[in-house]
Amino acid sequence: MNLTLKIWRQKSPEVKGKMETYPVYDVSPDMSFLEMLDVLNEDLVERGEVPIAFDHDCREGICGACSLHINGEPHGPMQRTTTCQLHMRSFKDGDTIFVEPWRAKAFPVIKDLVVDRSAFDRIIQAGGYVSVNTSGNTLDANAIPIPKEDADKAFDAATCIGCGACVASCKNASAMLFVSAKVSQLTLLPQGEVEAGERVQNMVSQMDKEGFGNCSVTGACQVECPKGISLENIARMNREFLKTNLSPGK
Amino acid sequence: MKVDTGKIERGEKEKLAKLKQESPKSKLPKDPIKESLKSHKVGLKLDAKIPDGPIENKWTKHKNEIKLVNPANKRLIDIIVVGTGLAGGSAAASLAEMGYNVKAFCFQDSPRRAHSIAAQGGINAAKNYQNDGDSVYRLFYDTVKGGDYRSREANVYRLAEVSTSIIDQCVAQGVPFAREYGGLLDNRSFGGVQVSRTFYAKGQTGQQLLLGAYSAMSRQISKGKITMYNRHEMMDVVIVDGKARGIIAKNLVTGEIERHGAHAVVICSGGYGNVFFLSTNAMGSNSSAAWKIHKKGAFFGNPSFTQIHPTCIPVSGDHQSKLTLMSESLRNDGRIWVPKKKEDARAIATGKLKPVDLAEEDRDYYLERRYPSFGNLVPRDVASRAAKERCDAGFGVNQTGEAVFLDFAAAIERYGTTEAKVKGIENPSKEEVIALGKKVVEAKYGNLFEMYEKITDDNPYETPMKIYPAVHYTMGGIWVDYNLMTTIPGCYACGEANFSDHGANRLGASALMQGLADGYFVLPYTIGDYLADDIRTGEINTDAEEFVEAEKKVKGDLEKLLNIKGNKTVDYFHKKLGKIMWNQCGMSRNREGLIDAMTKIKQLREEFWKNVKIPGELYDMNVELEKASRVADFLELGELMCQDALDRNESAGGHFREEYQTPEGEAMRDDINYTFVSAYEYTGDPGKALLHKEKLKFEAIEVKTRSYK
Ligand SMILES: Cc1cc2nc3c(=O)[nH]c(=O)nc-3n(C[C@H](O)[C@H](O)[C@H](O)COP(=O)(O)OP(=O)(O)OC[C@H]3O[C@@H](n4cnc5c(N)ncnc54)[C@H](O)[C@@H]3O)c2cc1C
Ligand code: SF4
Ligand code: FES
Numbered sequence: 001m002n003l004t005l006k007i008w009r010q011k012s013p014e015v016k017g018k019m020e021t022y023p024v025y026d027v028s029p030d031m032s033f034l035e036m037l038d039v040l041n042e043d044l045v046e047r048g049e050v051p052i053a054f055d056h057d058c059r060e061g062i063c064g065a066c067s068l069h070i071n072g073e074p075h076g077p078m079q080r081t082t083t084c085q086l087h088m089r090s091f092k093d094g095d096t097i098f099v100e101p102w103r104a105k106a107f108p109v110i111k112d113l114v115v116d117r118s119a120f121d122r123i124i125q126a127g128g129y130v131s132v133n134t135s136g137n138t139l140d141a142n143a144i145p146i147p148k149e150d151a152d153k154a155f156d157a158a159t160c161i162g163c164g165a166c167v168a169s170c171k172n173a174s175a176m177l178f179v180s181a182k183v184s185q186l187t188l189l190p191q192g193e194v195e196a197g198e199r200v201q202n203m204v205s206q207m208d209k210e211g212f213g214n215c216s217v218t219g220a221c222q223v224e225c226p227k228g229i230s231l232e233n234i235a236r237m238n239r240e241f242l243k244t245n246l247s248p249g250k
Numbered sequence: 251m252k253v254d255t256g257k258i259e260r261g262e263k264e265k266l267a268k269l270k271q272e273s274p275k276s277k278l279p280k281d282p283i284k285e286s287l288k289s290h291k292v293g294l295k296l297d298a299k300i301p302d303g304p305i306e307n308k309w310t311k312h313k314n315e316i317k318l319v320n321p322a323n324k325r326l327i328d329i330i331v332v333g334t335g336l337a338g339g340s341a342a343a344s345l346a347e348m349g350y351n352v353k354a355f356c357f358q359d360s361p362r363r364a365h366s367i368a369a370q371g372g373i374n375a376a377k378n379y380q381n382d383g384d385s386v387y388r389l390f391y392d393t394v395k396g397g398d399y400r401s402r403e404a405n406v407y408r409l410a411e412v413s414t415s416i417i418d419q420c421v422a423q424g425v426p427f428a429r430e431y432g433g434l435l436d437n438r439s440f441g442g443v444q445v446s447r448t449f450y451a452k453g454q455t456g457q458q459l460l461l462g463a464y465s466a467m468s469r470q471i472s473k474g475k476i477t478m479y480n481r482h483e484m485m486d487v488v489i490v491d492g493k494a495r496g497i498i499a500k501n502l503v504t505g506e507i508e509r510h511g512a513h514a515v516v517i518c519s520g521g522y523g524n525v526f527f528l529s530t531n532a533m534g535s536n537s538s539a540a541w542k543i544h545k546k547g548a549f550f551g552n553p554s555f556t557q558i559h560p561t562c563i564p565v566s567g568d569h570q571s572k573l574t575l576m577s578e579s580l581r582n583d584g585r586i587w588v589p590k591k592k593e594d595a596r597a598i599a600t601g602k603l604k605p606v607d608l609a610e611e612d613r614d615y616y617l618e619r620r621y622p623s624f625g626n627l628v629p630r631d632v633a634s635r636a637a638k639e640r641c642d643a644g645f646g647v648n649q650t651g652e653a654v655f656l657d658f659a660a661a662i663e664r665y666g667t668t669e670a671k672v673k674g675i676e677n678p679s680k681e682e683v684i685a686l687g688k689k690v691v692e693a694k695y696g697n698l699f700e701m702y703e704k705i706t707d708d709n710p711y712e713t714p715m716k717i718y719p720a721v722h723y724t725m726g727g728i729w730v731d732y733n734l735m736t737t738i739p740g741c742y743a744c745g746e747a748n749f750s751d752h753g754a755n756r757l758g759a760s761a762l763m764q765g766l767a768d769g770y771f772v773l774p775y776t777i778g779d780y781l782a783d784d785i786r787t788g789e790i791n792t793d794a795e796e797f798v799e800a801e802k803k804v805k806g807d808l809e810k811l812l813n814i815k816g817n818k819t820v821d822y823f824h825k826k827l828g829k830i831m832w833n834q835c836g837m838s839r840n841r842e843g844l845i846d847a848m849t850k851i852k853q854l855r856e857e858f859w860k861n862v863k864i865p866g867e868l869y870d871m872n873v874e875l876e877k878a879s880r881v882a883d884f885l886e887l888g889e890l891m892c893q894d895a896l897d898r899n900e901s902a903g904g905h906f907r908e909e910y911q912t913p914e915g916e917a918m919r920d921d922i923n924y925t926f927v928s929a930y931e932y933t934g935d936p937g938k939a940l941l942h943k944e945k946l947k948f949e950a951i952e953v954k955t956r957s958y959k
Contacts, residue, residue: 012870030566030707038571038821045819045874050866053873055359057532059572061701062457063363085704110503111871118480121360125472129465130424134344134770136415138422142379145433155426155451158458162362185426192424 001027001093005040007052008100010109017109019098029089033076034059034066036088054113059084061226064161067168068113069100074165074224082163082226102164104173106211117164119210120178126206127199128182130192144190154188157181159227166221166229172213177221179203180237181229187240197244200237296549296929296942299731300404305950306386309408312732313775317782324349327781328790330497330512332484332539334361336456336762337745338518339463340769346467346475348774350781353510354467355479355499357534357876362464365520365532366765369456370577372438372448373762375413380437384445386410391951392443393760396629397725397753398903398919399953400552402927402946404732405750412771413763417449419770423462427451440758441578441629448759453577453697459762463769482508483876484539485804487515487546487741490796494543494741498797498804502876505869507805509797511790513781514740516773517543518765521724521746523556525884525891526836527828529721530562530575536880537887540728540747548736549929549942551729551749553887554895557756557904558837560633562720563705564653573720574705576656576698578758581626583661583691584715586637588645588654590614595645605647605655605714616640624958631755631904631917632958634719638837639915641718648716657714662687719837723761725752725904726894729929729944733776734768737931740780744768749927754903808868811878816861820877823858827851827881827888835892840908844896848889848937855885886936893930893937900924921953 010017041051057065061082070076107115166177186192301312334356342354378384389410437446451458470476481502496511522537523529597603666687670678728743745765834847866872901917930939
């Protein structure tokens, strides 16, 4: 099939970017979206032009590196699918496809389609861990049984890949889904529960500092999240947050 | 079952020697490369520093005897960790907790995205929670045997020993492993073993373990004990007075070249499977950090030992950028087959015949036929070779002729029948049985089936999966001693980047175990022994001549690449190299092919340096330039891999030399002549490296032949 791509090009953070048009021909439906961009890039290089920069690594939907707003949707039209797992059979011959980077104040563009998501790292650094040393001199792994249901829920929350689609899909550019996924995972487990109050306070305050917006529970994030992280996590985090705000001495 | 029949006995030795004599080798013309190699001396000394004493006491004894650095002095010492996968992430976090100042580097935009994140199936540990007779010894034994007796006993024993702490540690960090209804940890089985010792978190075990290490790192970053350099690539190691004292790194956002000093450098940069272009590795996985230290004096161990995983989604076209693994666990229920007749294979490949319509008697379940006792669950190397053999013989089932079927129809029916019984449905119809069976299969493998369908647009519940072997893991890597130190003093290697624990073939779920063992529990101890002498050294001066020189060289090389301005893209060369490696140094190898490959790689490398085209600038984010400098290293490493494969005149694990096989086509190891680790020293010409041999001694384990018949 033949397609017209409209792609955001921006040389550097300081320079203004713009949409450029690239026609592509003979695209096979079996290609992934990123492979289609690879072919375009090969072409650009052969013509001596600078190829389009985009983040990617695993191409299996797990590392969270790939991003891309495709026709206005983070990770494109297919639900629960990252851009790297999206295949060209989702498009039709003659389509025009718009490709843009994540748009959020806290995710500044570095180049073309590459954005800086290190704000997510800093939120985790603010408290997204259990304060335990790695000496191995801890309890035996089976010393504390954990109800399967809790473990499964913690796991589901923990499958967040830190891609940032939730932020990109949110009109407020809120990072609540991402933050709540980590808070939930650790709160649901006895190992993480000990520091639950402090953790949620610190992570939320870092989130605010980074310039993410407030959550007005529109639910767009849940729809666009490639891993199906649910709004339940936001509710759980809000409960934890209120609990610590209300408790005396905090 | 007829496994492990007998150790190497006298009769067998004679048989081996006879077969060796009969092998075509003696009839071949003189090999020019081999001849030129003879001018090199075979290496002299290679001290693995294995502690003495009985195997079960070695590690404890060693820990008690090595030098320590006291907490106050640790603050005076800087350590660079290159890589933030399971090995690097766990090492960085542990070293920082102990008090060292750590600088960690990764080329991704966050340490959480290291390739370890993609591991699916699980992690082994000798916990014996299932009470099925597992023990440290059994895990040790399985690993050595699985590695076809080409790994170092003492290291493997230690790995098995610390494996149990890994699980404790990860649970304490909040890693949500799968649990049973009683709330205790669940286990599954993996290939090549008879116990259930694999811990898992659905199909995302690597992700959960890596996020655990990442959180431990994040905690130390927040305390200022780790300085994290994202989007930075190590370009070279800097050696001062014979010791590793820092690195030259490139800031991938600005293109700036930076000097970083430290008292020790730890390389945790992962494996080099991407030398084949197509592999299950992440796109950015590369060999450059390992290769750069090799060129500065670190020996490279067993470079030709590569693991080809039997169950991956086949190549679909020229545009293909990577291959996707379908977990080993599928072979528990899937049956592998090709048509018995070539015309049927062709009819299926061209879409004229549906695989489900081919009669049972016209199918060849070749693994079940060749290996009746292990069937579809033979180890990875054996399964991969068997698939290649059928496809080479013309029985492949897709357009390219490189695919076999992995069929779940029988499993669906079997599970369906059981379910119907459980549910008390009498005389269920075939449709009912199949519907019930599909549910069971979905519960077990749903996410994999979904991934398969997304990629291929085929529904594996209705039609068998098509699979083919693909490059997956590299057992070879930087040679390290028992302390995980390379042959450069002060330079260490951990995780997939080193050669140490898996011999010629790795068992499933053991790479994650090794990465975390190295990083959490081994290196943090052993590195003290070396650093104890560095407490008075003071900060490393990065204005020293060695740093200036190294930086100049890195810049010069990058400028040189940019200035070639040829007319072929980086991928053009990478793909070409991949083809040579896959065809001539892949699943099966032979002498002529390897000699030819070395010549071809040399030519390709020359062409690369004359004709590669890289647009853009040095001081900018330049993805093509990043790729180019990695491919330049692959183009050297590939040749060394061929040299090693050529040198090893035996078949062992993933290394299969066509000349060394039994009449039935099984691998033939040569324990008399090849029970050693090949450790190569760089000589300036990648294909003429100097071979050093580390003799392997098996004291705790009896060496046996591997048979899966
Ligand atoms: C699809 C797949 C599934 C797998 N499943 C399993 C499984 O179920 N069980 C199992 O045990 N094993 C599995 N493996 C193998 C296992 O995942 C790897 O062997 C292991 O994760 C490697 O970890 P590592 O820490 O050594 O390296 P990696 O995780 O590869 O990390 C390498 C790090 O080095 C950095 N790096 C590399 N070069 C440079 C440089 N020059 N400068 C700066 N940084 C650099 C990278 O940024 C990265 O942070 C699987 C592998 C694949 C491909
Ligand atoms: S919550 Fe979902 S969308 Fe947001 S970062 Fe995690 S995986 Fe991505
Ligand atoms: S590239 Fe890793 S999730 Fe898409």
